């Protein structure tokens with residue numbers, strides 16, 4: 613690998629019950645899809661919590677279901693979003709009233725029909741952080757995958773619109789993030805939580821040369837493009853994966869059904 617480029621490290625430690633690196637905080641954006649089972653854990657460790665429009669309905673309706681032995685109303689009071697932002701065509705009036713009464717900041721951008729609600733939330737987070745914070749700060753978006761393909765494509769597009777912001781798209785099954793071509797990438801695998809299935813996908817532009825280590829099917833100055841080879845159904849072989857490419861790539865890895873903490877869901 614060349615020596616001029618900086619190394620960017622990646623880790624899914626946010627899925628661990630106690631964060632290994634307490635200094636690294638993140639913002640959570642809840643989208644309008646079924647909440648992944650680890651949502652309460654992410655919520656508890658997040659520095660700021662946003663709902664993208666109809667994402668607020670999910671918090672209101674589905675979070676109490678994670679705590680069947682507790683009173684739904686007390687769960688709704690405990691899990692109060694800091695901000696609800698979007699074009700407000702999906703949030704229910706009763707849900708909006710509930711969170712307005714609790715003091716949630718509501719930002720109605722119904723005049724903007726050219727950007728998605730996730731875009732609007734990313735801009736809020738970027739605008740409220742300093743430049744230095746933005747490059748270090750992670751944004752986790754739940755419910756970003758599985759569901760309507762136009763929404764999924766819009767969510768992937770957000771990764772490309774803000775390549776200098778570390779955004780992770782999450783579902784119950786997998787996560788996706790962008791590996792910008794400006795860096796060498798070191799991905800630290802928590803094998804109790806994630807893998808072994810993974811992929812490297814040149815969705816924005818073809819890659820003439822990608823080189824990896826730590827995968828079952830490593831690439832060695834290999835070309836990847838849609839219509840030719842892309843790396844799907846690959847397998848993680850080592851605890852550390854390295855990636856270097858002349859194109860921005862999507863990295864995706866499966867999230868394990870077992871091994872994720874459920875302790876935080878019990879009172």
Ligand SMILES: Nc1ncnc2c1ncn2[C@@H]1O[C@H](COP(=O)(O)OP(=O)(O)OP(=O)(O)O)[C@@H](O)[C@H]1O
Pocket residue numbers: 642643644645664665666667698699701702703728729730731755756757758759760761763764766767
């Ligand atoms: N089925 C889905 N798959 C993936 N992401 C979704 C899905 N539904 C919603 N989202 C995400 O959640 C955000 C908020 O959803 P919401 O339903 O409020 O959007 P919307 O703008 O009202 O959608 P539309 O008017 O196109 O139905 C979206 O911007 C998108 O990022």
Ligand SMILES: Cc1ncc(C[n+]2csc(CCO)c2C)c(N)n1
Pocket residue numbers: 699724725726727728729
């Ligand atoms: C070319 C083009 N295609 C679709 C839309 C519609 N659109 C895109 S984002 C958005 C907001 C969703 O909350 C809406 C309605 C547009 N404006 N321009």
